[in-house]
Amino acid sequence: MIDVIIIGAGPAGLTLGCYLAQEGIPCLIVEREHHPRPHVGESLMPSTVRIMREIGFHALVESAGFPHSGGVVYHPQIGFDIALAYRDFPQEGIDQDYTYHVDRARFDMLLMKHAEELGCDIVQGVSVDEVLFGDDGHAGGIRGSFAGEELFLEGKIIVDAAGRATRIGRQLGLRTDHPVLHQFALHTWCTGVDRGRHKTDDWTHVYFVPEVRGWAWQAPIDDEITSIGLVAARDAYHESNLDVQTFFHESLKGNRKLARATRHALPIDDLKGDVNYSYRLDRVCGDGWLAIGDAARFLDPVFSSGVSVAMHSARYAAERISIALESGDLSRDTFLPYEDTVFTGAAIWDDFTRLFYRLLPGFTHLLETKEHRPAMMRMIQGDVQPDSSKEILDQLRAIVRTVEEADSHPWKDELVDLPL
Ligand SMILES: Cc1cc2nc3c(=O)[nH]c(=O)nc-3n(C[C@H](O)[C@H](O)[C@H](O)COP(=O)(O)OP(=O)(O)OC[C@H]3O[C@@H](n4cnc5c(N)ncnc54)[C@H](O)[C@@H]3O)c2cc1C
Structure with missing residues (x-):
């Protein structure tokens, strides 16, 4: 029987795989898709650097040539920009004054290869349909499909890292939509964005737009391509009576500086949408299982915290999994400190986001x-x-x-x- 089966090879599942492999704990990661696959979530918080270093991944990211982000610039609709350099606010355990914007197809692929090098077994093209529970309520395996064949696998601990698909959350009915943050996002990659000629060009840019709870991001993917995204209250779109394309382009014009930056922008991709993406699980662990990353919870992307939260939750989960396997107690009680950490952090982000x-x-x-x-x-x-x-x-x-x-x-x- 495999010690740990991880569902999903995104940043959460792969980071967990790296930590476990470093501890010599055998794990199998199963991924529905095949890397490289595109994914939203390109601007990384500086806190991800700490995790990258711990799992020995940092040098690979650095040499991959992803654009550096030295800070964040907020562009109000009226008044002066607020530019904040990470250099001026050093954080404990982080020895560089920049972070990265990443093409997630490349980043996740690199991380997958790194996890494999460390010793994780990873199988792509496996879609998990069900987590299997024994009569005692303990998770003990998965049922899925691979190359058109049904597949059953047994594991001592099952970790849901399936992102917003929330495999266990949906199966056990633990998922609750956020009570008030009903947002939606539209995003695409463009060429021809005028990023300016300042030292802040490649930083994380957040533009405030007139739509209710509206803002837009601008993140460089490489010298030519820029990721542009718009977030607003779901009702703002419904009430506009505009089609999605028009709504997107009209909203970008709502901030003078963003309008100028995107006036010659040419989308090279379809406009992609995400709606009502904020939710939480009532429990993020149980007997023989844990949920990490977006599979545990997702909140609005305004602070670009998703990948950082995913990687940190993997780190906390790895600590408890190691203790559980060593003690032989795989019950929810052993994993509860993990849940406390996740819930404490999530409550802070929730308050911060609502107040924002x-x-x-x-x-x-x-x-x-x-x-x-x-x-x-x-x-x-x-x-x-x-x-x-x-x-x-x-x-x-x-x-x-x-x-x-x-x-x-x-x-x-x-x-x-x-x-x-
Ligand atoms: C509009 C928007 C903008 C965002 N911007 C940012 C940003 O700028 N910075 C940031 O840090 N975060 C951002 N995020 C959040 C970020 O995308 C996620 O938080 C991050 O990808 C979470 O990583 P994860 O590993 O938990 O999940 P994912 O990255 O979603 O990985 C989950 C993996 O599980 C696989 N999977 C799903 N179901 C199954 C199944 N049944 N069987 C097998 N495999 C399965 C999927 O194919 C996927 O590869 C944004 C999110 C949104 C919606």
Whole structure:
């Protein structure tokens, strides 16, 4: 019997495979598709560098020539840009002042090869249809298909890393849509985007657009190609009565600087869409199983946290899996500290994201305030510590409350109808 079966060879599943292989724990990763396969999620937070180093993957990423991102630039609709260099906010355990924008087809492929080199068994073209549970409620295997044949495999621990497909979450009815963040995203790759001629050209650019909870990203994929994406409240699209293409292009014009940057842009890809992607699982572990990465939870992409969260959840899961296999106790109790870590981090991201959307000027105000900027940048770089995050969340809540309670306030009209 295989020690660990991992469903899905995205950043979460492959990172877990690397950690387990480093510990000498046998694992099998099964992936429905064949790498290289395209995937959304191209701007990596600096915190991913820490994990890349731990699993010995960093040198490969560095030599692959992915564009470097030295910081983040926020472009409000009116007023000055806010450009924040990672160099000015060094983070513990990260010894470089930039991160990467990655073509996920190449990045995930590289990571898969690295996991294989470390000793993981990986089989592509296996679609898992069901996680099998014994009479005692313990997960103990998978049922799927490979090359048109039904396939059964037994494993001591089953890890769901199937991304937003949430294999176990759907099977056990654990998946709940986010109560308020009903967003949608449209994105494509373009040539001809004018990224400018400044040192910030290849940084992560976030443009705010007039649509409710609307913003757009600009991320370089290589010298020619730029990823452009738009995110907004789902209702903003329904109420516009526009077709998807027109809505996308009209929204980009809503920010003067983005309109200028994209005026000669030519899509080289179909426009892709994702809708209502924010959800959580009520439990992320059970007897003999864990869910990691997007298979455990996904929240709005505004802070580009997805791959970082996926890789960190793999790291925490690896710790508990190692303890479980050594002790022979594969029950939910052994995995519970993993669930606590995931839920604590998820609650912080959830609050931060809601407060961001509730009152955008509150968010940009704290970024511009010398006193709070370092803690804000810790969050934005993916370092989610309950103490420093609490300080920032309290500040944001206080600003929102002040504006809510004031009879008149310059930001009153900026309050977005979104329960906190
Ligand atoms: C609009 C949008 C923009 C985003 N932008 C960013 C960004 O800029 N930066 C960032 O860090 N993140 C971003 N994300 C999030 C990012 O895409 C994900 O968080 C990240 O890919 C999660 O990695 P994962 O390994 O958990 O899942 P995935 O990368 O989705 O990998 C899951 C794998 O499982 C496989 N699989 C699925 N079902 C099965 C099955 N039944 N059997 C076998 N295999 C299966 C899939 O084929 C896939 O390869 C964005 C997300 C969205 C929606």
